[in-house]
Amino acid sequence: MGIEDSIRTYGAKIDDMLRELIPVDEKNYLSEPIWYHMNTKGKRVRPAICLITCEALGGNPENALSFALAIEVLHNMFLMHDDIEDGDTVRRDQPTVWVKYGTANAINAGDYLLACAYKSTLASPVAPEKRLKLLEALTLTYGKTVEGQALDINARAAESFTVAAYMKMVELKTGYYLACGMVGGAIVAGASNEVVEKIWMLGKNMGPAFQIRDDLIDLTHGKGRGGVIGSDIKEGKASFLYSYVLQIASGEQKKKLREIMLKPREETTADDIEWVLDVYRRYDAMKYAQDYAENLVQQAYKTINEIPVDDKTIFKEIASFMAQRMS
Amino acid sequence: MGIEDSIRTYGAKIDDMLRELIPVDEKNYLSEPIWYHMNTKGKRVRPAICLITCEALGGNPENALSFALAIEVLHNMFLMHDDIEDGDTVRRDQPTVWVKYGTANAINAGDYLLACAYKSTLASPVAPEKRLKLLEALTLTYGKTVEGQALDINARAAESFTVAAYMKMVELKTGYYLACGMVGGAIVAGASNEVVEKIWMLGKNMGPAFQIRDDLIDLTHGKGRGGVIGSDIKEGKASFLYSYVLQIASGEQKKKLREIMLKPREETTADDIEWVLDVYRRYDAMKYAQDYAENLVQQAYKTINEIPVDDKTIFKEIASFMAQRMS
Structure with missing residues (x-):
């Protein structure tokens, strides 16, 4: 499957998993700013690259979905914290999270996204040794x-x-x-x-x-x-x-x-x-x-x-x- | 060993491990604010409680040192981000990290501490299944x-x-x-x-x-x-x-x-x-x-x-x- 196809095939699946990992709840102080931010995003290119690599190397991409989701979540965590750190007030024609919800909520929502990235990686349906390797890769990348x-x-x-x-x-x-x-x-x-x-x-x-x-x-x-x-x-x-x-x-x-x-x-x-x-x-x-x-x-x-x-x-x-x- | 004894016995060890995990380097944009903050701290009570529990339940506390260190690092990560979120300008009679180094560096240094908490947990010298349980405990606590x-x-x-x-x-x-x-x-x-x-x-x-x-x-x-x-x-x-x-x-x-x-x-x-x-x-x-x-x-x-x-x-x-x- 090519990358464009993979994005189409897996994009909706990743979105479903995102909604399971972080349920949409407008009255929740974490979910609301996170989904405000997530909705400005689109293609889920990063997860697709993870899944297509897994498939090409003979693995079952279904087993890589949790990690693919973690990468997408990590990506959004960085965007949220970087926007505060760089003082960026607009992202995709919308006020950034810290502008709309305040710096405190934006820092904390970013922190929560990181917890979700680990949660999703920990849920990977692979053998313990592989799961540890995924956690090491996530930690290396994050650090x-x-x-x-x-x-x-x-x-x-x-x-x-x-x-x-x-x-x-x-x-x-x-x-x-x-x-x-x-x-x-x-x-x-x-x-x-x-x-x-x-x-x-x-x-x-x-x-x-x-x-x-x-x-x-x-x-x-x-x-x-x-x-x-x-x-x-x-x-x-x-x-x-x-x-x-x-x-x-x-x-x-x-x-x-x-x-x-x-x-x-x-x-x-x-x-x-x-x-x-x-x-x-x-x-x-x-x-x-x-x-x-x-x-x-x-x-x-x-x-x-x-x-x-x-x-x-x-x-x-x-x-x-x-x-x-x-x- | 009582808790006070444990703090005395393990406190110096935890400090050594901290310096190994995050080398002191005054010219480093992460190490400098982190050590500025860490030096305001003292007793390492949290690691001691981890080690003493391990020992009392028949485990080897040496094998719990990496996780004990992770808890101490997580604790400091929260202090650093909470000080920004709560607008606290002074901690232990010193300007807080965000006041001294700016909000951007304080958010980022806190993020780095979290990476270090995971790094230390991943280095735990225990079987893969136990290491995963430790990572799950850390992630649950953090989230x-x-x-x-x-x-x-x-x-x-x-x-x-x-x-x-x-x-x-x-x-x-x-x-x-x-x-x-x-x-x-x-x-x-x-x-x-x-x-x-x-x-x-x-x-x-x-x-x-x-x-x-x-x-x-x-x-x-x-x-x-x-x-x-x-x-x-x-x-x-x-x-x-x-x-x-x-x-x-x-x-x-x-x-x-x-x-x-x-x-x-x-x-x-x-x-x-x-x-x-x-x-x-x-x-x-x-x-x-x-x-x-x-x-x-x-x-x-x-x-x-x-x-x-x-x-x-x-x-x-x-x-x-x-x-x-x-x-």
């Missing part, structure tokens, strides 16, 4: 992503921020997260530790590659509504471009780059953005970023070829699907 | 405590707040939490599910009993520095007394009680506090609370007698120790 978020939160205020620091941050923040669904599917299918290790490695190649492309899209097509260019600059986001240029710019330029980065978003002017873009262009940073991401994608395909399974098609399909969709 | 916190956060704004609502809140928020260390010790010792179920029940008796006593202490001796009476009223905390009186007070009194409850703490006057105390006295709420707590303590001892183990001494010791120390 590493939080480590990455710590670097991200503090990157904009950092005195120096290098490409190495950027790579460390995005490997932690996006790499494990991206691989986790595939890892879970592989564990349920009974894949060896060597397979699992290679999938984690694949995440470390692909996560940063997609993040760098995401950073580039912000400068070429715009990420926000109406294709506004440079919203990362406005928000003071520590992008790949920023890390690269900060390494090679003049002292004067560095100073101004940091100043613009540290400005509250509403004080960042169109001139500021244009100035930053101009510096990026001068140092040919877009080209450098493109090449860097391309190199990571090549590494990803190399890693896929090293995964010790007979048919590697599924990993190639997922990589190409993600390249199109998850950026 | 239920968060449910209780959701009720607590929203109680002060609730139109009606009854003794039943108070009991539900504190059973969730304090009951599992209080039992979890004992449960973990029992699991490692190989206790039956019946034993574990009774210990959870014990938590549901003892948690609310101690919380009600805590609510009373605020009105008789004061909890804050210098024995100031009525800080719960000032902070708008939904106490047992409040829930009881709200059920039986006149419409006029209810209205004013809620108004005072909803006032920001800096706007609550000494007259407000005196007025509330006067209403509590009129309805003999302190006596009612004392009797209610006493009844719960009796239930706790009844539950202890029902725990299907030969020697129940340890549970009686823990109950009496907690009654003196953990309120």
Whole structure:
């Protein structure tokens, strides 16, 4: 089954399981903000990737459903806490949970989602040893992503921020997260530790590659509504471009780059953005970023070829699907 | 070994394990706020209770150390998030983590502590089935405590707040939490599910009993520095007394009680506090609370007698120790 088919087939099932795990109850202080947030979401791509990996490696995807659900729940937990941490007030044209229900309820609802992710993983209908491996994968992903978020939160205020620091941050923040669904599917299918290790490695190649492309899209097509260019600059986001240029710019330029980065978003002017873009262009940073991401994608395909399974098609399909969709 | 001895014996060991789990690193965005917070703490009572239970039930407390550590870490995670949610700016005479490091870092550091609690539990040197039971106990405790916190956060704004609502809140928020260390010790010792179920029940008796006593202490001796009476009223905390009186007070009194409850703490006057105390006295709420707590303590001892183990001494010791120390 292809990824698109898998999303269609399993999407409704995951939604049913979600409603069982966290019953919809408008009078409940946890359920209400959680479902307010969940309803803004859609495709359940992450669960599908878990299930399709399990199937392709010869496992029964039914047995991976609980873990697939856990990944979806973990994803929403991160969105909820990150929105508070980043001060984001709007998600998919709706006020974010902390804006609508207050910071206290948003922190606590996120905490509850995490408990649900563990609850769902603990309910996986697989042998104890496999269940423990799933719990280890969930914990590794959760902990590493939080480590990455710590670097991200503090990157904009950092005195120096290098490409190495950027790579460390995005490997932690996006790499494990991206691989986790595939890892879970592989564990349920009974894949060896060597397979699992290679999938984690694949995440470390692909996560940063997609993040760098995401950073580039912000400068070429715009990420926000109406294709506004440079919203990362406005928000003071520590992008790949920023890390690269900060390494090679003049002292004067560095100073101004940091100043613009540290400005509250509403004080960042169109001139500021244009100035930053101009510096990026001068140092040919877009080209450098493109090449860097391309190199990571090549590494990803190399890693896929090293995964010790007979048919590697599924990993190639997922990589190409993600390249199109998850950026 | 008695509880005091156990704290002395294991306290240093737990501290060493903590430093291994979360290495002290002042330049790390997670380690720094976590250790800033941890250093305000002391006795490691919770781990000791886990270890002493394990030993008393015939287990090897060495095998319970990882879980004991997890409980201590979970405890600190809750303190960190609760301080943000409750808007508390000072803990043990120091600015709270969110005040010192910002809300974003405090949320994220709390999230990281939770990952560490799971990491430590996963490292428990026991058979897979037991490890899964420990993970289930941790997840149950974590999820239920968060449910209780959701009720607590929203109680002060609730139109009606009854003794039943108070009991539900504190059973969730304090009951599992209080039992979890004992449960973990029992699991490692190989206790039956019946034993574990009774210990959870014990938590549901003892948690609310101690919380009600805590609510009373605020009105008789004061909890804050210098024995100031009525800080719960000032902070708008939904106490047992409040829930009881709200059920039986006149419409006029209810209205004013809620108004005072909803006032920001800096706007609550000494007259407000005196007025509330006067209403509590009129309805003999302190006596009612004392009797209610006493009844719960009796239930706790009844539950202890029902725990299907030969020697129940340890549970009686823990109950009496907690009654003196953990309120």
